[in-house]
Amino acid sequence: xxxxxxxxxxxxxxxxxxxLNYDKMSDETHASTPALEIKLKKEDYVTKSLxxxxxxxxxxxxxxxxxxxLVFRTCSHRWRFLEEPNRLGVVLFQGRRVDxxxxxxxxxxxxxKYLEETLIYQISFSDLEQLVKAPYVDVRIGVLEGxxxxxxxxxxxxxLMEFLAGNNK
Numbered sequence: 808x809x810x811x812x813x814x815x816x817x818x819x820x821x822x823x824x825x826x827l828n829y830d831k832m833s834d835e836t837h838a839s840t841p842a843l844e845i846k847l848k849k850e851d852y853v854t855k856s857l858x859x860x861x862x863x864x865x866x867x868x869x870x871x872x873x874x875x876x877l878v879f880r881t882c883s884h885r886w887r888f889l890e891e892p893n894r895l896g897v898v899l900f901q902g903r904r905v906d907x908x909x910x911x912x913x914x915x916x917x918x919x920k921y922l923e924e925t926l927i928y929q930i931s932f933s934d935l936e937q938l939v940k941a942p943y944v945d946v947r948i949g950v951l952e953g954x955x956x957x958x959x960x961x962x963x964x965x966x967l968m969e970f971l972a973g974n975n976k
């Protein structure tokens with residue numbers, strides 16, 4: 808019983824700081840920062856939540872990736888609002904604008920009373936380094952606008968630094 812409680816505690820601790828998972832089939836380690844809830848600027852959106860996290864994969868020893876994935880996930884009441892014309896993504900921080908891909912990876916999961924949509928954009932690791940140092944980041948995806956706060960960014964930066972610990976590059 809004590810062992811099960813210890814495993815559960817360790818799992819929850821890792822999930823709060825992000826996750827490192829090894830995939831034997833692809834011989835890759837997958838790193839994922841904790842999911843952040845982006846505060847939306849308007850109250851009248853179809854959805855009330857927009858979640859954000861950063862993911863990347865590497866083989867062998869821990870290393871700095873060239874590209875990382877910015878993952879945005881949202882849930883609505885069976886209303887698809889991230890249609891193709893609404894997938895243009897932009898992040899704004901410290902006077903900089905980074906336009907995200909016009910063709911992000913898109914998935915949707917339809918439940919009985921909800922629709923979960925996920926958009927995955929790729930950016931360079933150097934852009935990501937500047938992004939997490941900013942006091943805040945404004946995000947626009949189609950009609951959605953929101954902000955990632957400095958406190959949230961510090962948690963993401965912490966997870967990334969932990970993932971890259973021991974990196975000699």
